[in-house]
Amino acid sequence: MNKYNKVVLAYSGGLDTSVIIQWLKENYGCEVIAVCGNVGQDSELEGLEERALKTGASKLYIEDLTDEFVNDYIFPTIKAGAIYEGKYLLGTSFARPIIGKRLVEIAKKEGADAICHGCTGKGNDQVRFELAVKAFDPNMKIIAPWRIWDIKSREDEIEYAEKNNIQIKINKETNYSKDMNLWHLSHEGLDLEDPANEPKYDKILELSKTIENAPDTPTYITLDFEKGIPVSLNGEKLSGVEIIKKLNKIGGENGIGITDMVENRLVGMKSRGVYETPGGTILYQAHKNLEELCLDKETAHYKEMVSLKFADIVYNGQWYTPLREALSAFVDKTQENVTGTIKLKLYKGNIVNAGMTSPYSLYSEEYATFGEDAVYNQKDSAGFINLFGLPLVVNAKMKSKTKGEGK
Template sequence: MTQFKKVVLAYSGGLDTSVIIPWLKENYGCEVIAVSADVGQGSELDGLEEKALKTGASKLYIEHLADEFAEDFIIPTVKAGAVYEGKYLLGTSFARPLIAKRIVEIAKAEGADAICHGCTGKGNDQVRFELTIKAFAPDMAIIAPWRIWDLKSREDEIAYAEAHDVPLKITRETNYSKDKNMWHLSHEGLDLEDPANEPMYDKILELGVSPEKAPDHPSYVTVSFEKGVPTAVDGVKMKPADLIWKLNELGGANGIGITDLVENRLVGMKSRGVYETPGGTILYFAHEQLESLCLDKETMHYKQQVALKFADLVYNGQWYTPLREALSAFVDSTQEYVTGEVKLKLYKGNVIGAGTTSPYSLYSMEVATFDEDEVYNQKDSEGFINLFGLPLKVRAQMLAKQGR
């Protein structure tokens, strides 16, 4: 193996990165500097410094990135309406570029000659991390142990950890692969690997309850937006991070945002996972409700097409690309008048619209009413239909002449 003197490791304290510290020292004899990003995962950061140092790291950086994550990654994606394959709200996807960029900055400051991550060779995260590293440190060496070591499974990793006295919070029976941040919590592996198995929600849910265990009465919440950005919950102004945490609390209590998904990974295979995104589900729904009031038809429909591409870019780790930046510029221009309030009813896993208002609403009761009005001449529709249907009429006349 190429030898390195100082390696910066993307460190979560989970199974993969916990065993990587002793593995790096064993195989490279290098100094290992661990970097953990606080993107709102809460108690998962507890005890990380002691654990990292005990297992061989020379130091641990804990970078507090929750506000940047919410403002510069989550909100732009919500404004875009980007959803991967109709279900996935991109919780892991858009956290990785932010984390990787900060790791590059630390690696440069520390004079490191390599960056290491714990992503598997089967997953999407390896791409997300490495594309960002290439964008900001194109000549930096990258170590991906899963692509080169002899450990072939999470079971092997647990055995390695036990042999090297690496403390773990999981057991062989609770060995789900998880990723948690302020936006979501994902669960993969074990019984979830078989799509035929119903998820054991009582066993795995952490951000909320199942719809069956949600209250038998609805909860109401009002979300305020200014130019597409959520600014308040029930009239209380909040920064995006606090607003997301508040909606997580409300959504989780009402069984909102649980998604069982078989998705197409970037590397070609399908994977199955359960995602918890309570606040995000509320926020997407609220934003969509407001846009339906404030965007004209052509802009809305074209933006829906853009949302598909935006979701692919985020999912594929292409955040720091000219195209994603250009699409964000387009999205921002569409949000100029997306301002107003959206009232929602939360009930047993469902988010239900309960009224939307905006000073920039394009909805006109006077025009749309079924009652008598003086602004719409219904006779005008006859000429419109004749012109709109002219291609169909001409084609039908042609077919009639052909006897078909």
């Protein structure tokens, strides 16, 4: 092994990183500086400094990244309409780049020799963290214990923790792998590793009620957007962080945003997880509804292709790439007129459109009406159809002409 004097560790206080502090000191004899990027997991920060220091870290940075996370990572992704494989709203994916960026900044400030993370060699997060590190310091050394240590499972980690008197909050029966931030909460492992098992929603859900326990009456909300960005909820101007927090509560109460999916990881395998994204699911739906009103057909259809690529880029940890920046520039252009108000009805896991208005609406009742109008000449459609169908006519005549030639 290489020798390091000082290592900056991406620290959450969970099982992996609690064990890693001791392991780093044991194997490298180095000083360990723990860094926690606060991206909205506020409840998990209680007692974190005491736990980090008690486990062997020399100090702990808790960096409040929530506003930057929302404005520079979440909102650009919502505007892009990026959803991975039709289900995943990228909650963990776009949180890693901002944390990775801050890790590099603190490593430089502290004069650290290396950055360490607790991601497994099977997951996506190792890629996301390390690409962020490479983007801001391509010469920084990276330590990934899961690739080199003798520990083979989370059960082994628990045994290591018990042997070294490392306090952890889980045991072998509650050993789900979770990731929480302002945007979502993910659940993986244990019974979820078999796709044949129905998730134990009554036991694992923390942000959302089950559909069965959601209210029997609907909840109505209104959201105002300016250039694709949500700016107010129910008529009240709020910051992005505040909107997401309030929508998480409202959406969670109504059983919104629970996703059970088998996804294709970047490293090649499939994995199964349950995601809770109540506020994010509402924002995506509201934004999509407003785009239906404000975007022309060609732009909307082309943007759907961009959305797919954008989702792949975010999922794959390629946030700091020229392509992502270029796609965001395209998306920003499409959002110039995505301004208006969306009304939604939330009911037992469903989000129902209840009305929308925009000063930039491209919907014209004057043209679309089934009643009498003075702007559309229906006779014009005959010539349009003749020209639009001309290739079919020519093809049909060719087939008729050559029908007997192949006999």
